[in-house]
Amino acid sequence: MELNIFVQHFINALSLGSLYGLVAVGYTMVYGILRLINFAHGDIFMLGAYFVYFATIVYKLPWAVGVVLAIIGTTVCGLLVDRIAYKPLREAPRISALISAIGVSFFIENFAVVVFTGMPRPVVQPPILMQPIEFSNGVRLIPLGILVPVVAFILVGALLWLLYRTKPGLAMRAISFDIETTRMMGVSVNKIIALAFGLGSALAAVAGIMWALRYPRVEPFMGMTPGIKAFIAAVFGGIGSVPGAMIGGLLLGFVEIMSVAFFPTLSGYKDAFAFLLLILILLFRPTGLLGEKLEDKI
Amino acid sequence: MRRVRSLTLSVFSIILFAVFLNKAPELLNGYWQRILNLIAINAILALSLNLIYGITGMFSLGHAGFMAIGAYVSALLVLSPAQKNAMWILEDIYPWLLNVNAPFIISLILAGLAAAFFGLLVALPVLRLGGDYLGIATLGFAEIIRILITNTARLTNGSLGLKGIPAYTTLFMSWSCLGIVLLCTVCMLRSNFGGVLRAVRDDEVAAKMMGINTFKVKVLAFTLGCFGGGLGGALMGNLITTIDPRMFMITQTYNILMIIVVGGLGSVTGSIIGSFLVTTMLECLRFVENPITVFNINIPGIPGMRMVIFSLLLIVVIIFRREGIMGMREFSWDIFFPKPKHKKVKEESETVLELENVKLRFGGLSAVENLSLKIKRLEIVGLIGPNGAGKTSAFNVISGFYKPTSGTIKFLGKSIGGLRPDEVCRAGMSRTFQNIRLFGHETVLQNVMIGSRVRQKYQWWQSLMPFIFTDVIREDSTAKAQAMNLLEQLGLDEFAEEQASSLPYGAQRRLEIARALATRPKFLLLDEPAAGMNPQESEELMKFIRRLRDEFNLTILLIEHDMKVVMNVCDYIHVLDQGVHIAQGTPDEIRKNPRVIEAYLGAGASEGSAA
Structure with a gap:
C-alpha cells in the first residue's frame, strides 16, 4: 500500500475512532455510576448534529456560536432525559431503567422524524476545514481529519483532569464504588449523577457535530449504529473506565477502517466486525481491557 | 373439584x-x-x-x-x-x-x-x-x-x-x-x-x-x-x-x-x-x-x-x-369464585469429608492455607475464627463454588475437588448461605420442591407434554408431598403458599435449611445459622440442629460466631485465622487453647487470662 493511501486510512481510522471514543465516554460514565446502558446516548449524539445544522445552516449563525449553542442545547436534553426518564427509577430494578432507556431512544428518534422530517439533510462544510494541506512526500490531508482527533483528545484529557483532580470528580468516582456510602458522606448524589449525564451529553454533542461535518449530512436515525458501536467500544475498554472507553473507541475505529482498507471484498461485513470483536472480547476478557472484575458474593 | x-x-x-x-x-x-x-x-x-x-x-x-x-x-x-x-x-x-x-x-x-x-x-x-x-x-x-x-x-x-x-x-x-x-x-x-x-x-x-x-x-x-x-x-x-x-x-x-x-x-x-x-x-x-x-x-x-x-x-x-x-x-x-377456607440411610464409611492440604489463593492473597481436616459421620463440627479467617472461603471450596488452588477434597471416599456446585450437590452435600439466598418470588413450597428436582427422573422436554408423559405429573406430585412433609417437620407448613421473601427472618433461615434438606443430603453445611437471632431463638436453633442430625441422619459442618451456640452444639471444632488452620479439638480444648484466645483477642491476651 502506498504511503499516501496508508496515511489517509490512518487519519480516517484515528478520527472515526476518536468519535467513537467521545461517545463511549458518555456510556462508560453513566454505566460506571448507575449500571445503566443509556440506550438514548446515541440519539443525544444525533441531537447535537441537528442543533448545529439548524444553528449554522438554517439560521446562518457563525460556526463558533452555532457549536456553543448546540452543545448547550444537547446538554440540556441529556439532563432532561435523566430527570424525566431515569431519576424516578433509581430505586427500581435495573432492568426498568434499561427499558425506560430503550423507550427514550425510540422517543427521541421518532420525535426527530416528526420535527425534522425523516429526510437526510446535507451539511455544508466550512471551506477552511476542507482545504487540503499537501506535504512534500505527496501526502495530502484535510484539516478536519486532524481537528477531530485533536479535539477529542483534548476533551478526554480535560475530563480525566476533572475526574482525578477535582472534588466533583472524586465524588463521581466514589459513587461508582458505592452509591449508598457516598450519600452518607454528604455528597448530593443526584447532582453528581446529573453532572455525569451533562458531561456525557456535551461530549456526545461535540462528537455529533464533528460527525455531521465529516459525513456531511444529518438524519434522525444517524445515532443508532454509532451509538451501539460506541457502547461496544466502552465494553472493549472496560466499562466504567474513561481512558478505556477512548482506547476502545480508537481500537474499533482502526479495526473498521483497516479491515476494509486491506480486504475491500469484505466491506459488506464491516459492521459485523465490531460485533464479532465484541463477542470475542466478552468471552475471553469479560471486563474489557481496563475494567475491574465484579463478582457475585456468595 | x-x-x-x-x-x-x-x-x-x-x-x-x-x-x-x-x-x-x-x-x-x-x-x-x-x-x-x-x-x-x-x-x-x-x-x-x-x-x-x-x-x-x-x-x-x-x-x-x-x-x-x-x-x-x-x-x-x-x-x-x-x-x-x-x-x-x-x-x-x-x-x-x-x-x-x-x-x-x-x-x-x-x-x-x-x-x-x-x-x-x-x-x-x-x-x-x-x-x-x-x-x-x-x-x-x-x-x-x-x-x-x-x-x-x-x-x-x-x-x-x-x-x-x-x-x-x-x-x-x-x-x-x-x-x-x-x-x-x-x-x-x-x-x-x-x-x-x-x-x-x-x-x-x-x-x-x-x-x-x-x-x-x-x-x-x-x-x-x-x-x-x-x-x-x-x-x-x-x-x-x-x-x-x-x-x-x-x-x-x-x-x-x-x-x-x-x-x-x-x-x-x-x-x-x-x-x-x-x-x-x-x-x-x-x-x-x-x-x-x-x-x-x-x-x-x-x-x-x-x-x-x-x-x-x-x-x-x-x-x-x-x-x-x-x-x-x-x-x-x-x-x-370465592376462595374455600382452608427414613433410614444406608451405613456409609466413617469419614464423610476429608480435606488434605487444601489451599485457595486469589492472586497473591491466600484465603485458605493448607487446611486439613476430617469429619466423621453424624458429627456436628464447628468452623470458627475471627472475621476474614477464610471460613466462608473454605465453605465455597468444599461446596464447589471455588476450585482449590491445590490439595484434595474427599467426600464419602470420592474426590470432589474441582467439581461444580451442582455436581457436589448430587454427590450428597447441601448448604445454606450467610446472606439468605431464597428464590424470593416463589412460594415456600416451590422453594423446597426445586430442591427435589435433582432426584426427579423426567426429562425437561417431557414437561412440555405432561398429558403424554404422565411421569411428570406423578413425580411432581410426589415431590410436592415430600416437600409438604419436610415443611411440616420444620414447622413451616402454615407458610407453604406464601411468597418466600415475605416470611419473617427466622422462618427464612429455616426455609433455607428445608430447601437444602430437599436434595436429601448426607452432609449439610450451615453458614452462620444463628446470625441475627436473639438468645432465645439461638437456644431453639441449637435444639433444631441436633434434631436435624438425629432425624435426617446428617453430618453437619457449621460456621458460627455465636460462641454459645458453637460450644453447646458442636462435637468438635476447627479454628481458622487468616486462612491458617490454627487449632482443632473438642469445645473444652478449644476454650483453653492459647492460640485461639490470641487470635480472637490479640497477642498477650492468653498470658493475661492464664495469670
Whole structure:
C-alpha cells in the first residue's frame, strides 16, 4: 500500500475512532455510576448534529456560536432525559431503567422524524476545514481529519483532569464504588449523577457535530449504529473506565477502517466486525481491557 | 373439584373462541383479520422471549435475529422454483436451493429448528456472560445475522429480500400454533422444571446448590425461546408475504420487549394480554399518520407520530407501573369464585469429608492455607475464627463454588475437588448461605420442591407434554408431598403458599435449611445459622440442629460466631485465622487453647487470662 493511501486510512481510522471514543465516554460514565446502558446516548449524539445544522445552516449563525449553542442545547436534553426518564427509577430494578432507556431512544428518534422530517439533510462544510494541506512526500490531508482527533483528545484529557483532580470528580468516582456510602458522606448524589449525564451529553454533542461535518449530512436515525458501536467500544475498554472507553473507541475505529482498507471484498461485513470483536472480547476478557472484575458474593 | 371446574371453563372458552375464529372471515374485514393474525404471532414471539427473559432471567436482545432465520428458512422452503428463478436478479441462486421445497407445516417446524440451532450455537459461548453484557452480545448476534443475510445474496437474495411468499398464515394456522405453544409453555412452567427456570432467575448461586446445572438449564431455555422466535418469524413472513433484512432490525426486538413489559415480565397471561393491547394499539395509532378531517379542518398526517406516542406510553408504563399489567401473576379461573377456607440411610464409611492440604489463593492473597481436616459421620463440627479467617472461603471450596488452588477434597471416599456446585450437590452435600439466598418470588413450597428436582427422573422436554408423559405429573406430585412433609417437620407448613421473601427472618433461615434438606443430603453445611437471632431463638436453633442430625441422619459442618451456640452444639471444632488452620479439638480444648484466645483477642491476651 502506498504511503499516501496508508496515511489517509490512518487519519480516517484515528478520527472515526476518536468519535467513537467521545461517545463511549458518555456510556462508560453513566454505566460506571448507575449500571445503566443509556440506550438514548446515541440519539443525544444525533441531537447535537441537528442543533448545529439548524444553528449554522438554517439560521446562518457563525460556526463558533452555532457549536456553543448546540452543545448547550444537547446538554440540556441529556439532563432532561435523566430527570424525566431515569431519576424516578433509581430505586427500581435495573432492568426498568434499561427499558425506560430503550423507550427514550425510540422517543427521541421518532420525535426527530416528526420535527425534522425523516429526510437526510446535507451539511455544508466550512471551506477552511476542507482545504487540503499537501506535504512534500505527496501526502495530502484535510484539516478536519486532524481537528477531530485533536479535539477529542483534548476533551478526554480535560475530563480525566476533572475526574482525578477535582472534588466533583472524586465524588463521581466514589459513587461508582458505592452509591449508598457516598450519600452518607454528604455528597448530593443526584447532582453528581446529573453532572455525569451533562458531561456525557456535551461530549456526545461535540462528537455529533464533528460527525455531521465529516459525513456531511444529518438524519434522525444517524445515532443508532454509532451509538451501539460506541457502547461496544466502552465494553472493549472496560466499562466504567474513561481512558478505556477512548482506547476502545480508537481500537474499533482502526479495526473498521483497516479491515476494509486491506480486504475491500469484505466491506459488506464491516459492521459485523465490531460485533464479532465484541463477542470475542466478552468471552475471553469479560471486563474489557481496563475494567475491574465484579463478582457475585456468595 | 377446583381443577375440574377450571378445566371445563378453559375447554369451553377455547371452543367458543374457535367458533369465533371460524366465523371471523365473514365477520371481520381483511384489516381486522390481519390484526388478529398479528396478535397470535406476536403472542408466540412474546411467550418465547418471556421464557428467555421473564422466566429464566436472561436479558436477550437478539430475538429479531432468530425471527429472521425462521422467516427466511420457511420462505425459501415454500417458494416455488419458478418464483425463485424470477426473483434472484443480481446474483444466481444456488442450484440446490432452487428445487428445495416443503409443505408449509414442515417449513414451520424446520424454521423453528433452524432458529433453535443458531440459538444453541449462540448460547453456548454467550450465556457464560450475565446481565447487560448478555443483552449487548445477543444484540450483536442479531445484527451479525442480519448482515450475513444481506451479504449472502446467492442464498437469501440479499437486500432485495423475498417477495410473493404464499400467504399460508391463516387465522386457523396462527391461532393453532399459538394454542400449541401456549399449552406446552403452561405445562412446562407448571411442572417442577418450570420452578427450576424461575429459581435460576431468582438466585443462580442457590440454584446451583440445589443440584441444578444452571448453565445447562439456561442453554435449554434460550434454545427453546429461539425455537419460538423462528416459528413466529416464519408465520410473520407467510402473513406479510414479503421479507427483507431491514424488517429484522433491533426495533423488532424492542416491540416484543414492549409487549412482555406491558403484560408483565414472567407472566404467560401477561404476554397474551400484552400482545392484544400492543398490537391493536400499534395498528390503531396508524390514524395519526394519515390525514384526518375534524370539523372541516384538515390535519395532515404526521409521519413518525405513531412511534412517538408508542414510546411515550412505554416510558409512562415503566415509570408508573413497572411490573406491567399482570406482574408475575397468572390468570386463573379461581378469581371468579370465592376462595374455600382452608427414613433410614444406608451405613456409609466413617469419614464423610476429608480435606488434605487444601489451599485457595486469589492472586497473591491466600484465603485458605493448607487446611486439613476430617469429619466423621453424624458429627456436628464447628468452623470458627475471627472475621476474614477464610471460613466462608473454605465453605465455597468444599461446596464447589471455588476450585482449590491445590490439595484434595474427599467426600464419602470420592474426590470432589474441582467439581461444580451442582455436581457436589448430587454427590450428597447441601448448604445454606450467610446472606439468605431464597428464590424470593416463589412460594415456600416451590422453594423446597426445586430442591427435589435433582432426584426427579423426567426429562425437561417431557414437561412440555405432561398429558403424554404422565411421569411428570406423578413425580411432581410426589415431590410436592415430600416437600409438604419436610415443611411440616420444620414447622413451616402454615407458610407453604406464601411468597418466600415475605416470611419473617427466622422462618427464612429455616426455609433455607428445608430447601437444602430437599436434595436429601448426607452432609449439610450451615453458614452462620444463628446470625441475627436473639438468645432465645439461638437456644431453639441449637435444639433444631441436633434434631436435624438425629432425624435426617446428617453430618453437619457449621460456621458460627455465636460462641454459645458453637460450644453447646458442636462435637468438635476447627479454628481458622487468616486462612491458617490454627487449632482443632473438642469445645473444652478449644476454650483453653492459647492460640485461639490470641487470635480472637490479640497477642498477650492468653498470658493475661492464664495469670
